[in-house]
Amino acid sequence: MGGKSKGVAGTSVAGRVGMPADFRIADVMDMHRQLRDALNVSPIVLDGSTVDRVDTAALQLLVAFQRDAQKRGHAVTWAGASAPLYDAASQLGLAQTLALPAKTSA
Amino acid sequence: MSTINVAQFHKVFFEESLEGLDAMEAALLALDEGGDAELVHSIFRAAHSIKGGAATFGFPEMAAFTHEAESLLDQVRDGRRAIDKPIVELMLRTVDCLRGMFDRAEAGQPLADAGSESLKLQLAAAVGREIPAAATKAATKSAAPGGWIIQFRPHAGMLAGGNDPLRLMRELAALGQLVVEAQLDRVPALDALDPSECHLGWRIELTGAVSREAIAAVFEWVEDECDLSIEPRVAAAPPPAPVVEAVAAPTGAGGAAGASRHAASSNDAGSVRVGIDKIDSLIDLVGELVITQAMLDQFREAFDPSRLSLLQEGLAQLARHTRTLQESVMGIRMLPIGSVFNRFPRLVRDLSQKLGKHVKLDMVGEHTELDKTVLEKIGDPLVHLVRNAIDHGLETPEKRRAAGKNEVGTLRLEAFHRGGSIVVEIVDDGAGLNREAIIAKALQKGLIKSGEGITDEAVGDLIFQPGFSTAAVTTDLSGRGVGMDVVRRNVVDLGGNVAIKSRAGAGTTFTITLPLTLAIIDGLSAAVGDECYIVPLVSIVESIQLPADAVRSVTGGGELFRFRGEYLPIVRLHQQFGCASARQNIEDGLLIVVEADGGQVGLFVDGLIGQQQAVVKSLEANYRRVDGISGATILADGSVALIVDVAGLIRMQSRRKAA
């Protein structure tokens, strides 16, 4: 299956959640698990600077996470968002909802 | 099929088809001079053979083209359509077009051309049908000068099927300028989210010289996997630069053109799949209504008193049909709760594995039907309660063993009807509420002043208090935690209640009571001064008249009365809502004993007017939220009556008591 080997970027340490290079529906379960755990942490730092491929499923997951974290009054900030991540979010009208920072290169 | 070279049959196919076309032409010309049914049959047969051969010998374009001609001829053949000059003309052009196709086939060129595509559309239009979007690209370019508004709501399974809305959005962006607004209202809580399902929707404004067909072509593969509407943008002015807020609301969006984001998300009214049988029964009912109306119509001109019984019968019929019609229409909005329950096996499995607990999930009553709106909003509270039950209610296998219980804990979800309500119970056989811990926490939070003599019920109620729990509390408290006040608020917003029952060591039961529908309630109308208030029938226990000496005054100004062995507080509605010229003396009026959230109070009113159904109008939407009022309705005489929020009043009462 792959996926597991990209784990370095995809582990959450002390409120930091990194996203895998291929952040798409087939491998989205692992991120779902991590983000659910991250809901118990505040502040949370999201790092999307190494995302190369991303789809709607992944962005929807981030939307749900951000909204739930906000409901709990947690602070969520971005350490970085790659150009593919930023472009995809803009195209789906989600860049503002996700409070993405300006593009940062990988 | 494909091991044989079908090309060896091509020559024969061409020859017989050209002969067929000749015969078809002759028959059409004969028909033009007034022919008979046999001519029509022979024309149909010729077209049918060409269609069959074209499909078999690898000429799908010819097959598709001929299919349209055949459909039209089929309608003529079985008498659904009279043959007339335009049809004969259309068929003659079809013959010519097919000859051209055969010429090109022999020359090895593509069969279809602009002429054949256009004629195919004309044939389809004559049949009364639209050709699926793919084939229509070239034809009838319907561009909208103001651009388009596209409402796009994928079904949950679309992502897994490989159609990524992101790709569709990129294709749309290639057509023109986009303003994309995502609709997030149906994205479930992260815990409840299956990340491979799509719960997003979009409202897309597309400006540019784009035809509807070009847009439809983008969505061609997902037509059956989404709710989609493509409407011309009603542009009062020429399309401005994409400024989201300034754009006019879509057609018919009731007056709120100025409201921007908010209006957009409420435009998205959703849809319900309705069985044909339900529609048929509605049509039957409407038929009955028409008959009744005709019957009553006789009395319009003259009324002979001897026919009074007939009039009464007609009116009774009208009442009966109206009620049945109402029930049937409500039934359309009803969906089984199973669609919400479905997510729990997975949630329970994941969570119990994570926590190292053994949990058996029982689900009962999945077929119980709920109003669609209620159903959509009950998911999150249920997820919350189920998580809580596993997280905090059920014990670890070791603890259960030590307590002499089965290592496997049981969690039961059950839905059923009770009276005019739907009840959903979440029952666990865990440790029950930790009374001491909750009291300690409530003391610390200042929610109560002392833990002495506090009933189990009141302890249960504490966990629903705002501010009782925060995420941080759960970890150091073995009781229940996170956001139960939110759960209660969500349920109350739906017109329901949550009650909790717990026995130490034996488990906890949450009972959610929900109204069958949000749109209409059965109520009792009561007079208070010059006003009329509606009390929902479901919450009424009894109406009683009290002698003045049955009332006990308590310090702080409250009043109590004895009812079935208990003292209940009295809520004087005229005081609560500030009504003038209402009755003041207890013995002059009436007490309506009502119940909600497991609490009871007596509502003091002047008297009862009668029972009636009330169509609920939101007060919030039309005015603002008022404590103790859940909505408004319009009475038969056109005046407005407010609907009493029984649960809200009881909560206010108990808060007053606690203070």
Place this chain on the structure above:
Amino acid sequence: MAKILAVDDSASMRGMVALTLRSAGYDVSEAENGQLALDSAAASRFDLVLADVNMPVMDGISMVRELRTRPEYKGVPILMLTTESNTDKKMEGKAAGATGWLVKPFDPEQLLATVRRVLG
């Protein structure tokens, strides 16, 4: 470059598809029925699958249905190559989990345009 699996029992059709895509630079594998395609799909992960409907041993629709049960093929585009002009087969394929379709006969340009469309 993206990896594509072309599935068709007709050698000529399969050859045409593979040749067209390879000359456009794609990495193409071939399978002559649904069962063999499933085996290939287990051995390596494809970015796109193009499959005929009517095939011996295992037809395209059963193949799609089976492929969609594998988590790693969630969301992966699968296109049916169909000769059916009526919508039944398209819809049957869609219901089984196909992403879309390409109606036979198609020319190399149409094929490439569709492949580029789904691979982005």
